[in-house]
Amino acid sequence: MKLIINGVSIFCDEVHNLKMIDSKTQIERWLDECWDRMLSDPAGARLLAEQALQLADDGSEPACRAQLYAGLCDIYLGEFESAVSVLSPALKLALSKGYRQNLLRINNALGMSYQSLGRYSAAYDHYEYARDLALDANDIQRLTPPMLNLADLLFDMGHIESSELVLNDILGRDLTEASEDNLIEACILQAQILLSHVRFDDAECILTQTEAWARRVDFHYALLRCKTLRGRMYRLRGEINDSIQVLSDVLDAPLMKSESQEAIAVYLELGKAWFSAGNPKQAVAVLNDAIARLGLAKFSTLRLKILEQLAYGYQLLDDATQEAATLWEMRTIEQSAQVQDALLTVQLREYRQQQSQDQLEQKLKERENQLLKQSYERLQMLNDVAHQITMTLNFPELGQRLYRILAEHVDVHFVSLTTLHEREQQLTFRFIVDEGERITAPDIAMDKRGSHTVKALATQKPVVINDVQRLDRDHVVGTGTSPRSMLFVPLILEDEVLGVFSMQSPKPNRFLDYELELMVAISKFIAIATANILSHDKVRELNNILTQEKQTILDAQARIEHMAYHDTLTTLPNRQALQEVIEERIKANADGPFHLVYIDLDGFKPVNDRYGHRHGDRVLRDIAKRVKEALRTDDFAARIGGDEFVLLIEAFDNRKDLQAFLNRLLTVIQEPVLTDAAGIVVSASIGAARYPDNGVTLDALMHSADQAMYEIKRNGKGGVMAL
Incomplete structure (x- = not known):
């Protein structure tokens, strides 16, 4: 079907394709801009995520990513319940469609949401789930955020030693691919742990360095967290006025308007500072201001943290009525949180069961792909061997070529080839390559007992040693890596045994059925190459003899000619x-x-x-x-x-x-x-x-x-x- 637009004929399918391309491009632009603005302008970034979600196809990866970004924006806005309501369907979508990258990030975001809501059990499960996904994928860059969040959660729960263990695990890994933001957050957590151990000097040193780092990369949120910790440090050291001043300045920062969780931490620290200053009335005023200013939900566990301090303040002020009301509200929130945790645990189990099923199906597909890949690699390797070894007519070069191919495909560190010298009744090494270097070894007598090479030649069958427990140096060639697996394959061409090709691997059980079958197939090509080189050497030897005889004749002719024209005594011309x-x-x-x-x-x-x-x-x-x-x-x-x-x-x-x-x-x-x-x-x-x-x-x-x-x-x- 054609359409006529402005006098130009185009196909409807082409119009549709153009619209598809434009919409996909627009979605990606919105999502990229959303990611860039998420910290500085979470409200504006959320609108971009909503626009991308409306334009994206249902169930598509961009739709899943748009839900994730919307949930992250809610977290930065302090709307944690809303974040959970957005991220939960995104998690189901990622599970059903197998969006593994999004699955990891969604679990990490849900962990952040539940931690902010005080639902630590659910937060722990999601962080652990995200960590396991990153470990399975060997993705260090994506492993760092959930592990940092897990360490932070354990610290919030009072498990300081466990938090420190997780943090040390992070710092002990290769962090070259980790983002600077994550590294700064790791330093902040380290300072928190040091403060809990009352190591003020060490904590202050880290805070000073981290503040400078955060300023350099414009990580304002981290800078506020450092100042909050500095306020806590001043309070713990008894420098109450300095603590109150620093914490008050943090609360006045514009970024605090969108950081409700961090703002609560600041309010709590400021309340404790006023308690330490002996002014419970001011402390209660600060805490009530936190509830009013942050608009905390009625059953929020963040509200619970504030209420705990308020109850203590009312007790100091002898206000029994307000104290009782505060304690009752705290009990109601705790009961509600327990119910919600139970529901979330059931929901998470359902997610994991679905994930286990998906993983099983994925493993079956991967196994099928692996078998196909092995077959392809075998054909490719046979072709590579056939091509490479027929391009050379000398044994040292043949050895180097075979070593390069087999070291890449079969994890060997040693290859050698011997040929039979029937008159001398011995096997002569034509090449030995050990860890890429050429070495030499004495010939092997045919009557040498215990020789695997002699056994392979005599039986005309491969000899396999799949796990070398103890090396007998009389029967092992090579000075480098100790072998765990060895293979000796006879080289047979037209019923004639030419010699033996051998390999060594540092891994046990390296030459099992698949590899053994592969090497027997390769040995046929090696036998052909060996026969070609031996024939070439014989021709070359005959040519050398003929050349030497010819040179002898030429030298004799030259001597005769010289004698005809020269005096034999003085060598002068005659x-x-x-x-x-x-x-x-x-x-x-x-x-x-x-x-x-x-x-x-x-x-x-x-x-x-x-x-x-x-x-x-x-x-x-x-x-x-x-x-x-x-x-x-x-x-x-x-x-x-x-x-x-x-x-x-x-x-x-x-x-x-x-x-x-x-x-x-x-x-x-x-x-x-x-x-x-x-x-x-x-x-x-x-x-x-x-x-x-x-x-x-x-x-x-x-x-x-x-x-x-x-x-x-x-x-x-x-x-x-x-x-």
Whole structure:
């Protein structure tokens, strides 16, 4: 069906949906504003709650919350009977619909209402009920208010020690999520308890700190409570005038107009202060003013507290008539309260029976959901294991991956895997992960008695230890957390037993039917991964052997090639290398001129004759090393014969520089060679030829350099000459 609005066609369902969205948004806005204004303007906040309740669907969660907020506003207005009448149907609704969050808060609010009405038994039951709901939900933030109220109730009832125990229980918990308002109220209650123990200094210290805290967060109600307690402290210390002044100031505070319960506490304290001042007449006037000003209901237990003090005041004033009338009214209120408590007890039992039924149904649903969740988690875990372990081909990484998965899902702190070495008849640990850290352990012999790993391998069946009472360290691997449960699963693939996978958990009975079945399923994937890694290791081992053999051949070829072009004694290039280098250089002719230097050692033959060839070889090696170190980077040195060396050096800019270089070379050669026989000294005849001036081939250059060198020898040896 369509509607035409302002020329636009829309569907009626769409209009309805838009209205639904707008109304829900408006309800939430009213409820949020109601919550924010509840303490500062409870009357205005209650109107907002009523508006939200009218717009909300019957039985809906917002409707339940609106009733709760209306009841809280009544409490802050001092209308406790009205609060009960609003909160009671809200409690039934929360029970029937399972609104657990609201159920907790409604019970706490009803406890506050009944405590203010003096119906302590009903208040206690509701606080206890709210506390149990918070504990079941492990909700510390929502646990604090009912426990604080319970401690306050016990204090009101005169059970100081019980109140202190509950308060210590609160303060001993993690209060990081608790609100500042709740923490301030806990401090106020602590000050009350200290005053009851006559520990004035400690109480005053806490009050001073709490007042500063309350001012900082604008918690005006708490500030008035602190001042009321300060007035009580002054009275108990005998500082009566200070007490009367502080309490009178509190009563004049604007917030006291909407805080009837706290106002009664102030009136009672002020009355007691006037009694202590020896002025019962003024005390009676204050108490009568409380009844008139606060408009207390006729059968209110708050009225009863005032009447008790009035009766005492009339007794001091010898007014028997007023005393008798006051005592009669007190008895009537007490009888009425007893009847109401009995009715409330029956009503609360009905609530709890309904809650028990709801909880049973909820547990059945949770159990069904848990079974479905377990099935899903099992499939997810199997998929995760299959995916993770097929992505690796080495055992240490496999161990880390399995540990992460199983530690998350099965609460294990230890995993290990062994493989069978048939030839050695032992089980070799491929990985051990203990509390996330890799450790090692000796191999396990197949004939080791009492070994759970050997038993699992031999029987080809899982071995389960569900509660380790006493550890036998000979049969337990790992140095960290002591295990309470252990599982050993054989790894079997195509009827071949590959090894054993084991786990440890710090919890007893961890590997029962469900977990055992799960791990047997997972072990099949682990067996596949193990076989893959073992096969990969064999291929890698063969590749390593082939690589090593190939490298051996390459090294041999390199040695042969090196030997073809190098002198084996001095490791200098030989005549063949010299031939190729100079031919390539002459062919390229790109680097310009160069010098060929011919060195012939003088007096070397006597060295061999006198000291032997071992020392002669030492002399040749040392001189070859010295010559090579004396050259520049681009120069070249070769040994072409027994005591003959040829150098190719870059051309010098002038003959003087060349002559200086050759002289340095001769000096280096003539330095003694130290051996274990003696310091051996040889000299050399050095001739140099220049390319292309003295030749353009190796032979021509060698001939020219040789001529220069023999010229030195003819002149007595031990010198240099450059053509």
